[in-house]
Each structure stands twice: as C-alpha cells, then as structure tokens.
Amino acid sequence: MSATPFAEPRHFGLSKSKLTTFEQCPRRLWQQVHAPERAQVNEAQKTRMAIGHAVGDIACALHPDGVMVEADEGLGAAVATTRRLIAQGHPGPIFEATFEHDGVLVRTDILSRDGNDGWQMAEVKSSGGMKEYYLGDLATQVWVLDKAGIKLTGAAIRHLNTSFVLEREGDFEGLFADTDCLDLIAESVKGREQVVTQARTMLAGDEPGIAPGAQCDKPFTCEFKNWCHLDLPPGPEWPVELLPRNGGVKWRERGFDNLLDLDSGALSPLHARVLEATRSGVPFHDVDGARAIMSQWGWPRAWLDFETINPAIPRWVGTSPFAQTPFQFSLHLEQRDGAITHHEFLDTSGDDPRRACAEALVTMIPEGATVVAYYASFEQRVLRELAQMFPDLALRLNAMANGVQDLLPVARACWYHRDQRGSWSIKDVLPTIVPLDYGALQVQNGGMAQDAWVEATASRIDPQRKWVLEEGLRAYCRQDTWAMVLVARHLAGETVP
Numbered sequence: 001m002s003a004t005p006f007a008e009p010r011h012f013g014l015s016k017s018k019l020t021t022f023e024q025c026p027r028r029l030w031q032q033v034h035a036p037e038r039a040q041v042n043e044a045q046k047t048r049m050a051i052g053h054a055v056g057d058i059a060c061a062l063h064p065d066g067v068m069v070e071a072d073e074g075l076g077a078a079v080a081t082t083r084r085l086i087a088q089g090h091p092g093p094i095f096e097a098t099f100e101h102d103g104v105l106v107r108t109d110i111l112s113r114d115g116n117d118g119w120q121m122a123e124v125k126s127s128g129g130m131k132e133y134y135l136g137d138l139a140t141q142v143w144v145l146d147k148a149g150i151k152l153t154g155a156a157i158r159h160l161n162t163s164f165v166l167e168r169e170g171d172f173e174g175l176f177a178d179t180d181c182l183d184l185i186a187e188s189v190k191g192r193e194q195v196v197t198q199a200r201t202m203l204a205g206d207e208p209g210i211a212p213g214a215q216c217d218k219p220f221t222c223e224f225k226n227w228c229h230l231d232l233p234p235g236p237e238w239p240v241e242l243l244p245r246n247g248g249v250k251w252r253e254r255g256f257d258n259l260l261d262l263d264s265g266a267l268s269p270l271h272a273r274v275l276e277a278t279r280s281g282v283p284f285h286d287v288d289g290a291r292a293i294m295s296q297w298g299w300p301r302a303w304l305d306f307e308t309i310n311p312a313i314p315r316w317v318g319t320s321p322f323a324q325t326p327f328q329f330s331l332h333l334e335q336r337d338g339a340i341t342h343h344e345f346l347d348t349s350g351d352d353p354r355r356a357c358a359e360a361l362v363t364m365i366p367e368g369a370t371v372v373a374y375y376a377s378f379e380q381r382v383l384r385e386l387a388q389m390f391p392d393l394a395l396r397l398n399a400m401a402n403g404v405q406d407l408l409p410v411a412r413a414c415w416y417h418r419d420q421r422g423s424w425s426i427k428d429v430l431p432t433i434v435p436l437d438y439g440a441l442q443v444q445n446g447g448m449a450q451d452a453w454v455e456a457t458a459s460r461i462d463p464q465r466k467w468v469l470e471e472g473l474r475a476y477c478r479q480d481t482w483a484m485v486l487v488a489r490h491l492a493g494e495t496v497p
C-alpha cells in the first residue's frame with residue numbers, strides 16, 4: 001500500500017509511545033498510522049496492558065492528595081487543565097499531567113513538586129526493575145516537559161519493589177521503587193528533536209521497505225508480525241534455527257539457511273544428532289543410556305507438576321511481587337511393579353492456596369518417594385519455598401526437593417524426533433511418541449492455566465463456568481504428569497499404551 005502524499009510532514013501529531021514505536025521499527029509506526037487494520041493484538045498484549053493499568057491505579061492511590069487530569073474532553077483540554085493546576089499551585093502530585101511541544105503530546109504518569117521550585121516525574125511500570133527500552137519513552141517526556149517550561153530535578157522509572165512483602169491486605173506502601181534516569185537520558189533528550197523530524201518525514205512517505213528481523217520481537221512481539229512476514233519468501237522446511245540453544249545463529253551469519261546443508265562433523269554431538277535425525281527421518285533413541293540414568297531413581301516415583309500464578313501485585317499477605325504461588329498440582333504415583341494411581345490438588349477458592357497445597361503434598365506423596373519432574377528446578381524451587389514458609393512441614397518438603405529427579409535432560413540426551421523441531425518441551429516430545437497432544441484440551445499451556453485460574457477465582461463467576469474451568473485445569477495438569485510417565489517408559493524401551 002502506498003501512502004497518500006502529505007505536503008507538510010509537521011502535521012503528524014506524535015506521542016511518546018509513537019516515538020518509541022518509531023525507534024523500534026519505523027515501519028511499525030507507519031502501519032499504526034496508515035494501516036492500523038493490519039494489526040493483530042494477542043492475548044499476552046491485552047493481559048500486559050490490564051496489569052499495567054492495575055499497577056498504575058495502585059501507584060496513584062498511594063498519593064491520596066493527588067489529582068487526575070482527565071482527557072474526556074480531549075487532550076487539548078487536558079493540556080489546559082494541567083497548566084491551570086500548575087499555575088494555581090496545586091500542592092499534590094498530578095496524575096496524567098499533559099503537555100505538548102511541537103505537536104508531540106505526552107501524558108506523565110505522576111508529576112510531583114520536589115519541595116523547592118522544581119518537579120519530579122515518575123513513569124510507572126509493572127516490571128520488577130528498570131529496563132533499557134523504557135528510556136526512549138522517558139526521554140521524550142523530559143524533552144517535552146522541558147520545552148513546556150517545567151523544571152525537572154528527577155525523572156524516574158517507578159517499578160515494582162521485588163523485596164516488598166504484603167503485610168496487611170490492601171496496604172501497598174513500599175510496593176514501588178524509583179530508579180532515577182535523568183542523567184542517564186541526557187544525551188537521548190538532546191536527540192529528541194531529530195527523532196521527531198525523522199519520524200514525521202518517514203510518516204509522510206511510502207511504507208518503509210524494512211524486512212522483518214530481530215526488531216519484530218524486541219522488546220515485545222510487534223502487532224504487525226503476521227502481516228510483514230507474508231512478504232518473506234518461503235524458507236527451507238528444516239531451517240538452521242532448529243538447532244537447539246540458538247545453534248542456528250552462527251550458521252545463518254555464515255550464509256546457511258538450510259539445516260540439511262550442514263556437515264554433521266562440524267557440529268556438537270547434540271546438534272549432529274538433530275541433523276542426522278532430521279536428514280534420515282529416523283529418530284535418535286539411546287535406550288541403554290536412558291535406562292542407565294533412570295535405574296538410579298528410587299521407588300515409588302512421584303511424577304509431579306505444579307501450576308503456579310505469579311501476580312505482579314501481591315494478592316495474599318506474606319507474598320511479594322511475582323512470587324510463584326502454586327494453586328494446583330498433578331501427581332502420578334508409580335510403584336516398582338508398574339501400578340499407577342493419580343492424585344491432584346486444585347484450589348480455586350481465591351484464598352492463599354499455599355498451606356493447603358503443602359499439606360496435600362505431604363499427604364499424597366509417601367515418605368521416601370522420589371519426586372520426578374520435567375525441568376525439575378521449577379518444582380524444586382516451589383517445594384523449597386513452601387518448606388521455608390511452613391516449618392512444621394519443612395522436613396518432608398525439603399526431602400522431596402533435595403531428591404527431585406529431572407526427566408528433561410534424559411529426554412534431551414536420549415531421544416530426538418525431527419517433528420520436535422528443535423524443542424524438548426514435553427508438549428513437543430509427547431506427540432512424537434504417542435498420538436496425544438495438547439491441542440484438544442481446553443487448557444493447553446501454562447499461560448492458559450493461569451488465565452483459567454484467574455477467571456475461576458473471580459468473585460462473581462457463574463458456578464457452571466467455574467466447574468468447566470476447573471475440569472479444564474485438571475485435564476491439562478493430569479496430562480502433563482501422564483505425559484512424563486509415557487515419555488519415561490518410551491525412553492527406557494518399554495511399550496507405551
């Protein structure tokens with residue numbers, strides 16, 4: 001699509017987010033302005049925005065003397081309101097203070113007086129620390145505020161303080177920490193004018209011919225990715241990127257795009273196995289190696305998988321931002337003679353699930369059993385955190401954590417089917433062994449499990465809907481541990497049902 005010719009580039013109104021978009025990829029900004037219908041906003045982007053709003057609300061609520069600049073009557077009115085509040089000497093922080101310079105409009109999350117005649121601004125973020133990609137946004141704000149005559153003595157990224165522990169329900173004093181970046185962005189502020197000119201010139205022209213690349217996923221996946229990738233010529237069926245652990249990068253840099261063009265003698269043993277299994281179509285399978293490793297594991301075996309939630313805003317007393325909180329586990333308990341029983345725990349009450357989860361673990365997993373997980377460091381961490389929290393159960397929980405065995409490295413060392421396409425995720429390995437996949441399930445991955453749990457714990461949920469969500473969660477988690485049993489049996493050369 002070609003752009004309408006614009007006689008005057010300066011007519012393009014810009015904002016801090018538009019300039020940040022331009023700096024990620026000019027073509028992205030061009031499409032946002034001229035072809036927004038091409039965008040595909042995914043669920044992760046919507047969730048991120050919802051979390052951002054919730055965190056922003058708390059940041060404002062911590063300043064009861066603050067005043068919000070509404071934009072219901074347009075941004076011009078918001079600029080006028082901001083100007084009036086400042087002129088009248090409003091003592092409290094101003095939320096969404098709105099300024100304009102040279103057609104660039106910014107709304108500053110929190111603008112506070114510094115106690116003298118200056119101001120300090122804070123950009124609220126729902127992350128646990130400062131990120132490099134926040135700085136462009138901040139620089140645009142500082143530039144506009146400076147041009148609007150605001151004397152800034154501080155410009156901070158106000159992020160979540162990961163050391164914060166919620167001690168009383170609803171008391172979020174101390175939830176945030178500031179990283180002041182005013183000095184850090186000084187050079188970037190000086191360059192804003194040039195960025196604005198470049199963005200306007202670009203917007204006045206045809207769509208930039210920028211090819212998709214690393215910028216499409218940094219810092220987040222671009223909403224035009226599907227559209228832009230339509231332009232790309234079809235690649236090889238087995239690209240070099242299938243080599244695990246970013247093994248394809250150096251080959252791509254050397255001009256290779258097809259995995260089948262590589263020489264296995266030039267590859268690491270793992271990469272050579274991937275190449276040979278791909279080239280021949282015959283899976284790599286080291287039965288003796290798998291048996292040797294797993295024969296060291298004790299009985300009974302407790303095949304265990306947790307589902308957790310890690311809310312940015314602490315939900316229960318005693319938790320911190322992003323604390324991994326288990327709300328569900330599935331357990332297949334396998335005896336030496338092959339007998340298997342299934343056990344599970346799921347708490348959708350919305351109350352803190354950790355005590356009930358810890359008690360269920362010590363009740364359902366017999367003393368001395370060997371816990372086996374897939375990517376076991378995660379289960380190990382959850383067990384240790386529960387042990388730390390509940391000293392009366394710590395002996396049993398720590399014993400489980402200390403003895404955890406991991407099926408993932410066994411699978412990686414002893415099995416590869418080319419349909420895994422370079423991944424040893426249990427969801428990619430399972431369908432190469434048995435005709436079972438996750439596509440038929442209501443809940444198909446950890447992110448969907450978290451979303452289902454959040455919905456199921458909502459206070460006004462319809463009971464029928466809650467039951468459906470619970471069944472979906474149970475089926476998903478049960479499949480994860482049953483998949484481990486099947487994969488382990490297959491690795492050891494046993495017949496899998």
Ligand code: SF4
Nearest residue numbers: 025028216222225228
């Ligand atoms: S998909 Fe990539 S190339 Fe296309 S607009 Fe987005 S960042 Fe730019």
